[in-house]
Amino acid sequence: MARHDHDVEREMWDRYAAAPKNDTSAETEAVFAWTQWGADHGPGIELLGAPATVLDLGSGPGREAAFLATQGMTVTGVDLSPVMVETATRHWSGAGRVTFVCSEAVAYLTASTERWDAIYSSWGAVWFTDPQILLPLIAQHLAPGGRFVAAHAPPIPGAYGPQGMYGDGFKGRAHFHYRYAYTPRRWVSLMARAGLDNPAAEVVPPPVAGDVGTLLLTARGV
Numbered sequence: 001m002a003r004h005d006h007d008v009e010r011e012m013w014d015r016y017a018a019a020p021k022n023d024t025s026a027e028t029e030a031v032f033a034w035t036q037w038g039a040d041h042g043p044g045i046e047l048l049g050a051p052a053t054v055l056d057l058g059s060g061p062g063r064e065a066a067f068l069a070t071q072g073m074t075v076t077g078v079d080l081s082p083v084m085v086e087t088a089t090r091h092w093s094g095a096g097r098v099t100f101v102c103s104e105a106v107a108y109l110t111a112s113t114e115r116w117d118a119i120y121s122s123w124g125a126v127w128f129t130d131p132q133i134l135l136p137l138i139a140q141h142l143a144p145g146g147r148f149v150a151a152h153a154p155p156i157p158g159a160y161g162p163q164g165m166y167g168d169g170f171k172g173r174a175h176f177h178y179r180y181a182y183t184p185r186r187w188v189s190l191m192a193r194a195g196l197d198n199p200a201a202e203v204v205p206p207p208v209a210g211d212v213g214t215l216l217l218t219a220r221g222v
Contacts, residue, residue: 006080006104030066030095034122034151035204035214042204045071047218049147051117057105057138058124062088062098069096076101076116078108078125105129109137115221116141120149126217127152127179130162131187135194142221148196154203154215155181184215191219 035042048054051073056065059077061084069075074097079085085102092098101108105125119138121127126134127150138148160181167175182190184201191199196219204214 030063030070030092032064032067032122034149034216035206036123036153036212037207037214041207042214043216047147047149047216048118048120051146053114053116053118053143055116055119055141056124057119057121057126057134058128059088059100060084060124062092062100064120064122065098065100066092066095069098072096075099078103078105080104080125106133106137109134109141112141114141115143116146117143118147118149120147121151123152124150126150128177129180130178131180131182131190131194135190135196139195139221142196144221146221148191148217148219148221150217151214152179154213155183160186187215187217191217195222196220197222 031039032045033039033041034044034047045068048068054065054068054073054075056068056075056077059065059079062077065075065077065088069092077085077088077098077100079088079100079102082102085100088100092100106129119142142148160183162178163181164176164178167177184203187201188199191201199217199219201215201217204216206213
């Protein structure tokens with residue numbers, strides 16, 4: 001099991017949130033995309049069903065959560081970075097019923113007594129948190145029949161389990177985090193063992209052959 005220092009991770013994500021971006025529209029337009037290739041590629045929010053309440057784990061700039069709120073859903077976005085949460089709250093205050101909370105995903109779910117109709121992670125906390133700890137908590141907080149969906153990069157062949165990554169290159173303070181890389185088959189096993197129903201995992205092909213695809217996980221609450 002990887003040893004996490006959430007203070008170090010929080011500082012890294014704060015620095016990422018505060019860094020200038022080449023494409024500011026990517027941070028300030030309410031859009032929803034599972035893949036890194038944009039909203040016009042791959043499936044859409046239909047994977048979430050028709051939820052009244054939604055939990056976004058690792059909400060980042062908040063554009064996905066805000067988009068769902070504009071569709072009439074009540075959305076809670078959870079993110080480890082206070083800078084991300086402050087920025088998202090400021091940008092999306094008029095987007096609808098969306099609230100952003102600063103917390104680590106496991107801590108938030110452990111303390112919560114709520115259940116949601118849908119829980120998702122778009123390149124968020126599911127990629128950066130030990131699934132053997134996080135997935136059972138997701139199963140506990142998902143309403144019966146509710147949808148769980150997560151998307152992130154597929155694993156590099158032969159490189160599985162927690163993958164340590166330094167932030168900010170290799171200079172300065174040792175900011176680091178972990179990403180969890182598993183085959184689709186292994187993800188299905190992890191979701192089933194966590195108590196999620198009808199688990200499935202697939203790689204959505206990229207728009208151009210040879211580019212990086214998107215690993216998509218789906219399951220339902222019991």
